[in-house]
Amino acid sequence: MLFFQRYRFGRFGLRWNLRATPALREIDLDLDGTAVAVTVRRHARARRTTLRIPSMGAPVVTAPVGMSDAALERFVRGHADWLADKLSRQTPARPFEDGAFVPVRGVEHRIDHHPGRRGTMWLDEDDGQPLLCVAGEEQYVARRVTDGLKRMARADLEASVVRHAAAVNRTVTSLKVKETRSQWGSCTNKGALSFSWRLIMAPPFVLDYVAAHEVAHLVEHNHSDRFWRLTEKLAPQTPEACRWLKQQGPHLFTIGTGG
Known part of the structure; x- marks a missing residue:
């Protein structure tokens, strides 16, 4: 954005300095x-x-x-x-690395690196401890964890969106999962939905609420009382999910960063 500054009156009236000031x-x-x-x-x-x-x-x-x-x-x-x-007061960053803990669907999993194994990322358990296992070289651990969580987020969100869209008899034209910082989800007038992949780290009822919230916008393009009644009809735990996101949501953005 540029601003132009007025500088003096001349013979033919007001003149302007056309040298833009950043x-x-x-x-x-x-x-x-x-x-x-x-x-x-x-x-x-x-x-x-x-x-x-x-x-x-x-x-x-x-x-x-x-x-x-x-x-x-x-x-x-x-x-x-x-x-x-x-x-x-900001929570310290928690990078994706061997031994770090990552919530998956609200349950803490420990990243367990397997450099000699083939594959990408999978869930497992060791003596009651949930594991998020990652194959390949150490330098690719963070990327493989991120990609794996994005795939899981997309699968869970698609399942919720399909269910809620059927309940309100609306069509979703597209669904994207991406990195967002200002909102958990969005809905366009053409029925395109977008979500933060970090929702896979929240409890399932929270992810389901966000999916219901955006699907409800296919019916009510506002945040009226009718919108909130519809959202809560689709996702009965809406009040609890809103509280969780307000209290715990910001911490999800500290996970997988700082490495």
């Missing part, structure tokens, strides 16, 4: 000795300035288009203590 894109802070970069986003529909920290992401400040860089910097620096406190 908009402020980042604000650098020093929080108790830690360098933190706050991403700047200006939005045409923003009516106020907001500061947030996406799950395991960099802080983002969203402001109206007309807000000056100086005012934006003052706003962010005025919330430096709040940022420092929130960032200090």
